[in-house]
Structure formats: structure tokens, C-alpha cells
Amino acid sequence: MAAIRLRTPVSEADARRLSMNDHLFLSGVLITARDMAHQRALQYLREGKPLPFSFENIALFHCGPIVEKKGSEWRVVAAGPTTSSRMELVEPAFIRNFQPRIIIGKGGMGPETAQALREIGGAYCVFTGGAAVLAAKAVKAVRDVAWLDLGMAEALWMLEVKDFGPLVVAIDSEGNNLHARLAALVESRKSKVYKALRL
Amino acid sequence: MDFYEEIEEAGLRLIRKSVIELPSDIREALTKAYRTEKEEDGRLQLKAILDNIKLAERLGVPICQDTGILYFYVRLGKKPLSLVRIxxxxxxxxxxxxxxxxxRSNAVHPFSRKNSGDNTGFGIPIVDWDASEDEYLEITALPKGAGSENRSAFRSLLPSDGIAGVKEFVIDTVIKAGGGPCPPSVVGIGVGGSPDLAMKLSKRALLRPIGLRHQDPEIAKLEEELLAGINATGIGPSGLGGSTTSLGVNAEIAFCHTASLPVGVNIQCWAARKASARIYEDGHVIYM
Structure with missing residues (x-):
């Protein structure tokens, strides 16, 4: 399959052209956010406080990297994706309010996230879990960091990346959900598996 | 260096080795999976995994950013030692x-979520003690990330559920976990003992190289059947579909109460990191 290359800021039109199963390489800006950063971002929203960075039209990366400080420069050592489903409850509100165009994680997300992506015109993509050095290789610079008080893993890291991927589009803006389809497929094979195990 | 300094030195080297280099059994199994995988997405995932393993080793950096919580398995030998000091x-x-x-500093207080910053804290790193009459002390470092660890499961089965019940629970646990624990995984199973021991055995099962079957033929057969069953689900690498969902299934058992059948399942991601060393009484160390 031919891979698609995109650069942030990603327009709504470009994001809507992405289809489930597409392979994607992304260049530009990613910002990491996990459980605690999502919670805090929504708390800021309720309190009317601005976020340290804008997520609009860039990529939100479910990741808690290993980052090392060399002199005054931060360097990303390892930066694979974290399990996206932990963010499922807060992601729809995050997407609607902060408008990230691409979400990168692993393991899949649910129907509420898919609905929010359909509304704003965005996609959820997965990067190979654990392939953290491959991911770090695509990171060209750490542009900025905020909320370091949450710890290295939970902070917001603004990363400049080149050809970050291969990403697989797992939820597209039409609501097609790769993980949901695969889960249904696996479920349909269950009786055959049971039978082979004489259950 | 006194003996406890030897242990600290060995501990440090084992952590380093484990987070950077995967054991050869896991590498070989992943390479074989890549050669045999037919699904395009599965192959793409395995290619990224193999590239990542090589890159981590070349650069001398951790394979995965989730360097986990440290679990040390310590088997004491004949030499009397202070467990506190170990x-x-x-x-x-x-x-x-x-x-x-x-x-990555991963250790946080369970309620306040405050990070200690150094991967230690009350109760961790976890040390699992065992005893032997060996001439050496054996230490294994097994760093384990949360993506797979969070998919651990326990069930108290009825004795009448028998081996069929064990199989069903394992298959259901793996299916429920899907792509979450970063497959292709290794599945550790602990059967018997008590609820806490079954869970402990399911983790200890991960210490055995994959492909090395349990010495009891009945349990060896269970391991093989479960591996075939798990791979027939088609969950595949990263849960994106394919023929390799698990690289190996290892089971350990203990006798249990006549009214109980406790079963623990511990799923290990493809980055099945571990490293062992033996420290002899005279202080010389052999890294395995």
C-alpha cells in the first residue's frame, strides 16, 4: 500500500481524505499528552485558563517519552505510544475543544472518540507499540515542554518530527474503526478456537 | 567490593542489559514470526518491531520508553545472606x-500519583524470593511495562471447571486484551496454590525461555494447545490482525486446596525483557 505523507498543520480536508487502513508518515509538530495532561487540560478549560500550547491542526500523541537533558537541550531517547483506551473517557471533550487533527496512540479507541473525530474531521492512527527507538529516530527536536510537574511521562512535550511512522489509520473521519472491526472478527472466530481446544 | 556491593553492581548491569537487549529466544521467535506472517499489517508491525530492536541495541538505549516497574527474581543459594541488604x-x-x-521514572504513590522520580518507593522494586542449595545466588531483572501488566487477570475457578475452564479463561483473557498488551505476547499462567500464589506463578512462568516446555507432559501439552488456540484468534501483531498473537505460553503449577482452582494470567508484551546473573560465593559473577 502506498503511504501518504502529511505535514502539520493538517487541514480538515486532508484529514477527511484519510481512510481506515491507510499508511501514513507525518512531519511537523506532535504534542504528547497522557491521562494526567488530559485531565488538567479539561480542568483548565473549565476554569477558563489557556493551555500552554495550541493543539489545533497538529497531532496529539499518546506517549510518555524518556527524555534526557544534555546541557540546556532536551533529547528524546525513546518515545513509543501508550495505550489510548485509558484516555477514552476524556478524549471526545479534548478533541471538540482543542481540535487536534490527528491522534496517535496504540490499541484503538471507542465510538465516542470516533464520533468526535467525525464532527471535527480528524483521524486516529496507531504506531507500533514498543517501537520507541524507531519513534525517537523520527523526532528531530524537542521544541518545548510544559507541565513537567506531572513527571516526565505525563508532561506535554512538543516534538518536531520528520516522517513519523509508519502509522496506520485506525479511525477515519467517516467513523470506520479498525480495532472495532478486528475485535468483531476475533469474536466470530472464538467458537472455532474453543472447539479446537475441546471446550 | 563486599558481597552486597557485588549484588548492587550486578543489579545495575542486569537492568541495563535487560532494557536494551532482548533475550535470543524472543528475537528468534519475532524473526520467525516476520518470515511466516501473511497479513500485510501484521508484517508491517513485525518489521517495525525488528527494526526497533536492532536500533536500540546499536544506540545502546532502551527498546521501549516504558521501562516499567522493576521486578527482581532472587534465588538464594547456600551462602547465608541478609535479605534486607539484598x-x-x-x-x-x-x-x-x-x-x-x-x-523513565514510573513509580508513583497509588493515590496521590506523586512520582518518586527514581523508580523506587514503598514496596518497590518488587523482589520475589526463592531458595536453593546452589553454590551461587541467582538474580533476574525483569522490567515490565504497564500496557501488558494491566491486562493481568485472576479467576477463582470451580474444581469441576477443570483444565477446560483454565483454557477458556486464558483464551478469554487474551481476546479481551486484544492489541493492548503489544502482541505478539508471551503468556504466563499460574494454576493452583492460592490466589496470590497463582498470580506470582503466572509471572514466574515468564522467566522460562519460550520453546522450553514444562517438564510435566500434561502441562507441556496445555502450553502447546493454548499457544495454537491463541494464535488461531487472529489478533495478530499490535492487534492489527495476523497469525502471530503470542510467541509462547508458559505455565507453572502448585498444589491447591481441594475446594479451589485459582488461575492467574500474566501477559508479557513482545519486548519480553529480562537478564540473569549468578553470583558465586567468592564474588565472581557470570552473566547468563
Whole structure:
């Protein structure tokens, strides 16, 4: 399959052209956010406080990297994706309010996230879990960091990346959900598996 | 160097080795999976995994950013030693490793979520003690990330559920976990003992190389059947579909109460990191 290359800021039109199963390489800006950063971002929203960075039209990366400080420069050592489903409850509100165009994680997300992506015109993509050095290789610079008080893993890291991927589009803006389809497929094979195990 | 300093030094080296280099059984199994995988997405995932393993080793950096919570399996030999001091030495090794490798600082208070910053804290690193009459002390470092660890499961089955019940619980646990624990995984199973022992055995099962079957033929057969069953689900690498969902299934057992059948399942991601060393009485160390 031919891979698609995109650069942030990603327009709504470009994001809507992405289809489930597409392979994607992304260049530009990613910002990491996990459980605690999502919670805090929504708390800021309720309190009317601005976020340290804008997520609009860039990529939100479910990741808690290993980052090392060399002199005054931060360097990303390892930066694979974290399990996206932990963010499922807060992601729809995050997407609607902060408008990230691409979400990168692993393991899949649910129907509420898919609905929010359909509304704003965005996609959820997965990067190979654990392939953290491959991911770090695509990171060209750490542009900025905020909320370091949450710890290295939970902070917001603004990363400049080149050809970050291969990403697989797992939820597209039409609501097609790769993980949901695969889960249904696996479920349909269950009786055959049971039978082979004489259950 | 006194003996406890030897232990600290060995602990540090084992953490470093484990987070950077995968054991050969896992590498070989992943390479074989890539050669045999037919699904395009499955192959793409395995290619990224193999590229990542090589890159981590070449650069001398951790394979995965989730360097986990440190679990040390310590099998004492004949030499009488202070467990308190061994525990302190392994905690010191963990603190040093966090800075020098570096590791991600993952250890937080369960309620306040405050990070200790050095991967130690009340109750961790976890040390699992065992005893032997060997001429050496054996230490294994097994750093384990949360993506797979969070998919651990326990069930108290009825004795009448028998081996069929065990199989069903394992298959259901793997299916429910889907792509979450970063497959292709290794599945550790603990059957018997008590609820806590079954869980402990399911983790200890991960210490055995994959492909090395349990010495009891009945349990060896269970391991093989479950591996075939798990791979027939088609969950595949990263849960994106394919023929390799698990690289191996290892089971350990203990006798249990006549009214009980406890079963623990511990899923290990493809980055099945571990490293062992033997420290002899005269202080010389052999890294396995």
C-alpha cells in the first residue's frame, strides 16, 4: 500500500481524505499528552485558563517519552505510544475543544472518540507499540515542554518530527474503526478456537 | 567490593542489559514470526518491531520508553545472606539505573500519583524470593511495562471447571486484551496454590525461555494447545490482525486446596525483557 505523507498543520480536508487502513508518515509538530495532561487540560478549560500550547491542526500523541537533558537541550531517547483506551473517557471533550487533527496512540479507541473525530474531521492512527527507538529516530527536536510537574511521562512535550511512522489509520473521519472491526472478527472466530481446544 | 556491593553492581548491569537487549529466544521467535506472517499489517508491525530492536541495541538505549516497574527474581543459594541488604542493594541499583541508562521514572504513590522520580518507593522494586542449595545466588531483572501488566487477570475457578475452564479463561483473557498488551505476547499462567500464589506463578512462568516446555507432559501439552488456540484468534501483531498473537505460553503449577482452582494470567508484551546473573560465593559473577 502506498503511504501518504502529511505535514502539520493538517487541514480538515486532508484529514477527511484519510481512510481506515491507510499508511501514513507525518512531519511537523506532535504534542504528547497522557491521562494526567488530559485531565488538567479539561480542568483548565473549565476554569477558563489557556493551555500552554495550541493543539489545533497538529497531532496529539499518546506517549510518555524518556527524555534526557544534555546541557540546556532536551533529547528524546525513546518515545513509543501508550495505550489510548485509558484516555477514552476524556478524549471526545479534548478533541471538540482543542481540535487536534490527528491522534496517535496504540490499541484503538471507542465510538465516542470516533464520533468526535467525525464532527471535527480528524483521524486516529496507531504506531507500533514498543517501537520507541524507531519513534525517537523520527523526532528531530524537542521544541518545548510544559507541565513537567506531572513527571516526565505525563508532561506535554512538543516534538518536531520528520516522517513519523509508519502509522496506520485506525479511525477515519467517516467513523470506520479498525480495532472495532478486528475485535468483531476475533469474536466470530472464538467458537472455532474453543472447539479446537475441546471446550 | 563486599558481597552486597557485588549484588548492587550486578543489579545495575542486569537492568541495563535487560532494557536494551532482548533475550535470543524472543528475537528468534519475532524473526520467525516476520518470515511466516501473511497479513500485510501484521508484517508491517513485525518489521517495525525488528527494526526497533536492532536500533536500540546499536544506540545502546532502551527498546521501549516504558521501562516499567522493576521486578527482581532472587534465588538464594547456600551462602547465608541478609535479605534486607539484598533488597537495599537492588533498590540502589534501580536508582542508579534510572539516571545512568536512563529509565523513565514510573513509580508513583497509588493515590496521590506523586512520582518518586527514581523508580523506587514503598514496596518497590518488587523482589520475589526463592531458595536453593546452589553454590551461587541467582538474580533476574525483569522490567515490565504497564500496557501488558494491566491486562493481568485472576479467576477463582470451580474444581469441576477443570483444565477446560483454565483454557477458556486464558483464551478469554487474551481476546479481551486484544492489541493492548503489544502482541505478539508471551503468556504466563499460574494454576493452583492460592490466589496470590497463582498470580506470582503466572509471572514466574515468564522467566522460562519460550520453546522450553514444562517438564510435566500434561502441562507441556496445555502450553502447546493454548499457544495454537491463541494464535488461531487472529489478533495478530499490535492487534492489527495476523497469525502471530503470542510467541509462547508458559505455565507453572502448585498444589491447591481441594475446594479451589485459582488461575492467574500474566501477559508479557513482545519486548519480553529480562537478564540473569549468578553470583558465586567468592564474588565472581557470570552473566547468563
Amino acid at each position: 533488597g537495599e542493594a537492588l533498590a540502589a541499583a534501580t536508582r542508579k539505573a534510572t539516571v545512568s541508562i536512563p529509565l
